[in-house]
Amino acid sequence: MNLEEYFKEITDNVNETIKSYVKGDTKDLYDASMYLLNAGGKRLRPLILVSSSDLLGGDRERSYKAAAAVEVLHNFTLIHDDIMDEDNLRRGIPTVHVVWGIPLAILAGDLLHAKAFEILNDSLKGLDSQRYYWAISIFTKSIIIISEGQAMDMDFEKRSNVSEEEYIEMIKKKTAQLFSCASSLGGIIAGANENTVNKLSSYGLNLGISFQIIDDILGLTADEKELGKPIYSDIREGKKTILVIKALEKATANERDVIIKGLGSKNQEDVKKAAEVIKYLALEYAYSLAEKYLDNALNDISSIESKNEIAGKALKYLGEFTVKRRK
Amino acid sequence: MNLEEYFKEITDNVNETIKSYVKGDTKDLYDASMYLLNAGGKRLRPLILVSSSDLLGGDRERSYKAAAAVEVLHNFTLIHDDIMDEDNLRRGIPTVHVVWGIPLAILAGDLLHAKAFEILNDSLKGLDSQRYYWAISIFTKSIIIISEGQAMDMDFEKRSNVSEEEYIEMIKKKTAQLFSCASSLGGIIAGANENTVNKLSSYGLNLGISFQIIDDILGLTADEKELGKPIYSDIREGKKTILVIKALEKATANERDVIIKGLGSKNQEDVKKAAEVIKYLALEYAYSLAEKYLDNALNDISSIESKNEIAGKALKYLGEFTVKRRK
Numbered sequence: 001m002n003l004e005e006y007f008k009e010i011t012d013n014v015n016e017t018i019k020s021y022v023k024g025d026t027k028d029l030y031d032a033s034m035y036l037l038n039a040g041g042k043r044l045r046p047l048i049l050v051s052s053s054d055l056l057g058g059d060r061e062r063s064y065k066a067a068a069a070v071e072v073l074h075n076f077t078l079i080h081d082d083i084m085d086e087d088n089l090r091r092g093i094p095t096v097h098v099v100w101g102i103p104l105a106i107l108a109g110d111l112l113h114a115k116a117f118e119i120l121n122d123s124l125k126g127l128d129s130q131r132y133y134w135a136i137s138i139f140t141k142s143i144i145i146i147s148e149g150q151a152m153d154m155d156f157e158k159r160s161n162v163s164e165e166e167y168i169e170m171i172k173k174k175t176a177q178l179f180s181c182a183s184s185l186g187g188i189i190a191g192a193n194e195n196t197v198n199k200l201s202s203y204g205l206n207l208g209i210s211f212q213i214i215d216d217i218l219g220l221t222a223d224e225k226e227l228g229k230p231i232y233s234d235i236r237e238g239k240k241t242i243l244v245i246k247a248l249e250k251a252t253a254n255e256r257d258v259i260i261k262g263l264g265s266k267n268q269e270d271v272k273k274a275a276e277v278i279k280y281l282a283l284e285y286a287y288s289l290a291e292k293y294l295d296n297a298l299n300d301i302s303s304i305e306s307k308n309e310i311a312g313k314a315l316k317y318l319g320e321f322t323v324k325r326r327k
Numbered sequence: 328m329n330l331e332e333y334f335k336e337i338t339d340n341v342n343e344t345i346k347s348y349v350k351g352d353t354k355d356l357y358d359a360s361m362y363l364l365n366a367g368g369k370r371l372r373p374l375i376l377v378s379s380s381d382l383l384g385g386d387r388e389r390s391y392k393a394a395a396a397v398e399v400l401h402n403f404t405l406i407h408d409d410i411m412d413e414d415n416l417r418r419g420i421p422t423v424h425v426v427w428g429i430p431l432a433i434l435a436g437d438l439l440h441a442k443a444f445e446i447l448n449d450s451l452k453g454l455d456s457q458r459y460y461w462a463i464s465i466f467t468k469s470i471i472i473i474s475e476g477q478a479m480d481m482d483f484e485k486r487s488n489v490s491e492e493e494y495i496e497m498i499k500k501k502t503a504q505l506f507s508c509a510s511s512l513g514g515i516i517a518g519a520n521e522n523t524v525n526k527l528s529s530y531g532l533n534l535g536i537s538f539q540i541i542d543d544i545l546g547l548t549a550d551e552k553e554l555g556k557p558i559y560s561d562i563r564e565g566k567k568t569i570l571v572i573k574a575l576e577k578a579t580a581n582e583r584d585v586i587i588k589g590l591g592s593k594n595q596e597d598v599k600k601a602a603e604v605i606k607y608l609a610l611e612y613a614y615s616l617a618e619k620y621l622d623n624a625l626n627d628i629s630s631i632e633s634k635n636e637i638a639g640k641a642l643k644y645l646g647e648f649t650v651k652r653r654k
Contacts, residue, residue: 024471029478080437084430103411103481106433107474110407113440114470121463129456136448136463143441144351147434151356154430 003317006310007047010067013060014046017068021119022112032100032108033115036075039091045070045182048207048318052186052200054311055304062189065123069116069139070182076112077146077178079105084154085237092228113143123189135188142181149173153239157264162240164249168209175215176208183207183315196304203300203315210293211322216241217286218327220275226327235271235278238264242289246282255281287323294323330644333637334374337394340387341373344395348446349439359427359435360442363402366418372397372509375534375645379513379527381638382631389516392450396443396466397509403439404473404505406432411481412564419555440470450516462515469508476500480566484591489567491576495536502542503535510534510642526631530642533624538649540617543568544610545654547602553654559598562605565591569616573609582608614650621650 001009018037024030046067053063081087082095083105089095097105120139124132152170156162183204187197218227219234220243234241247259255277262274297319306312328336345364351357373394380390408414409422410432416422424432444466451462479497483489510531514524545554546561547570561568574586582604589601624646633639 024475026475026478026482028482029475077437080433084433102429104478106407106411106436107477107481109433109437110404110440111471111474113437114467114474117444117463117467118471121460121467125460127456129454129459132456132459133448133452136444140441140444140448144438144445147438147441148351148353148356150434151353151431154434155353155355 001310003310003314006314010047010050010064011043013064014043014050014067014071017064017119018072021068022072022115028100028104029107029111032096032104033111035096035099035108036078036091037072039093041071041075041091043071044211044318044322045074045178047314048179048204049182049186051311051314051318052183052203053190054186054308055306055315056187056190056192056196057307058186058190062123063186065119066135066185066189067182069120069123070178070185072112072119073116073139073143074178076109076116077150079109079112081150083109084150087229087233089229092225127189131188131191135185138181138184138188142177145173145177149175149177156240157238159240160260162245164242164245167240167242167245171209171212172205175212176205179208179211180204199300199304203297203319206293206297206300207319207322210290210297210319213242213286213290213293214323214325216243217283217290218325220279221283222327228327232271232275235262235274236265243278243282243286246285247278250281251277290323294319328637330637330641333641337374337377337391338370340391341370341377341394341398344391344446345399348395349399349442355427355431356434356438359423359431360438362423362426362435363405363418364399366420368398368402368418370398371538371645371649372401372505374641375506375531376509376513378638378641378645379510379530380517381513381635382633382642383514383517383519383523384634385513385517389450390513392446393462393512393516394509396447396450397505397512399439399446400443400466400470401505403436403443404477406436406439408477410436411477414556414560416556419552454516458515458518462512465508465511465515469504472500472504476502476504483567484565486567487587489572491569491572494567494569494572498536498539499532502539503532506535506538507531523631526627530624530627530646533620533627534646534649537617537620537624537646540569540613540620541650541652543570544613544617545652547606548610549654555654559602562589562598562601563592570605570609570613573612574605577608578604617650621646 022030022034049067049070050063078090079096082090083097083102087095088098096108124135149170153174156170180201183200184197187200216234220232222231224231248256251259258277259274262270265271298316301312301315349357349361376394376397377390405417406423409417410424410429414422415425423435447466451459476497480501483497507528510527511524514527543561547559549558551558571590575583578586585604586601589597592598625643628639628642
């Protein structure tokens, strides 16, 4: 079995699991809830979770369910984030609140949030009580941390003096925590000890930081059609990405004016000019930072004794893919 | 100890538990999350949960936490419902999204949703794996059912032909399920068997139905200041309460016109006229229906062998209070 087949088997099973749980009689609500899940997505977090579990010889019935729980949770946060950020396009289609209205989009997110726990609970059924507590605890704390990260991200939009340290802290919470949750859960359901789960957790965190830095880069450099959402939206929303922070740090007075004028602007020409200056000043640095965190992630994986060769390869590939992807 | 002291001890401990969990560094987010919890509320669900646990000799450390989880969950649904229903006043103060804006209100609800699981998980720590699964399962399914109920409620606003049966189905989901969750959890953490938990579940469901019918009545009859929210808002929002359904069923052609004109209207005079006709036609019936479900709830409690006299009294009192309350 090659990596492509390995990933396809996981993705197909996780998608089936999601479909078997997210269905019900209140049609509009369930249609709105499945809409984004049906629109694609890379299923990176499920792949990380199942590979992490495989690496330690975990049971696939458990890992498919835990992976579905994490993916459903992820999609809940996307639906609510798109309302909060007033984003109208994702995965190449209008966002949930654009199609279904804000009230039903809020409710669909809430339903998926609860469904994630329902699926996770079924994944954990029969585990010993201590491991049960551990898994629910990590999952729950992750959602709390993600919410705090989203609050920081929104707060940063209003501030002009965000430091690189604050940015890393924010993306650790908003993005990387769920990657860390996925890899940790894979270990916990596979019966790993605390030391191994900590290594997996660190792998997920490092990979997640790298993922978000690349996401910020792609928001300025990607092909809009490939990306599935409008380019430069971070600049229009005044987001303090690592590129903006680094560019402001290195900018001359003139360059600084161009960047500030574009941040949060509705004028497409100002936004574009700011983007060009930001890329010129910060793109190289952002890539090198993403590479640094990727190296950390790869070291974490190398430090774990593997019971499954292809799972180890998969976890390394997923790290490298994160940095090399175009969307 | 009298009932007043019994209830105060529970409420104080549950409030302390909530405060000890819902706090953190992202100040705005936690302020927005605690805002409604700090604004009062009857803490009916926590009282039901702890009394149900006491009735069977359950441990107070567990029941305080489980009760805090249910109350935090309840407040999450209130925050999101107020956004969806565009309600601007609750517990006598502006709603969360009015004070903090819709994005932070969505996020505060999400945080409380996750916090509820965090607190519940701590409440269950050390229970055997099977009971763990049972408790998480009931809690999770309740949130799913509540979301479906809210979707039905919003759907009914657009429909004119809602039946009494559909209304009862909707309030079972939207309101009564969380009462049933509270009483069931009280039993589960106290070590009750399935038969006893089913009786407690039925008590909560019957009491919850009765509670919502009285809520619908108070929305037309209460003193606005005492109620803490604007009177007649159900009529303005076109909600299909049991009073509206029964009144439409009994109305003459003229009366029907007055009701239809008021439903969903922004004209205060039309709303008031509709309210008068609805009360005249349906108030007595609605009260008798609430009494019927209260009787069922009291029968459920009588059928359980009590280990604690005051807890049994408390559960009966809470049922009677639900129907007799003025706010």
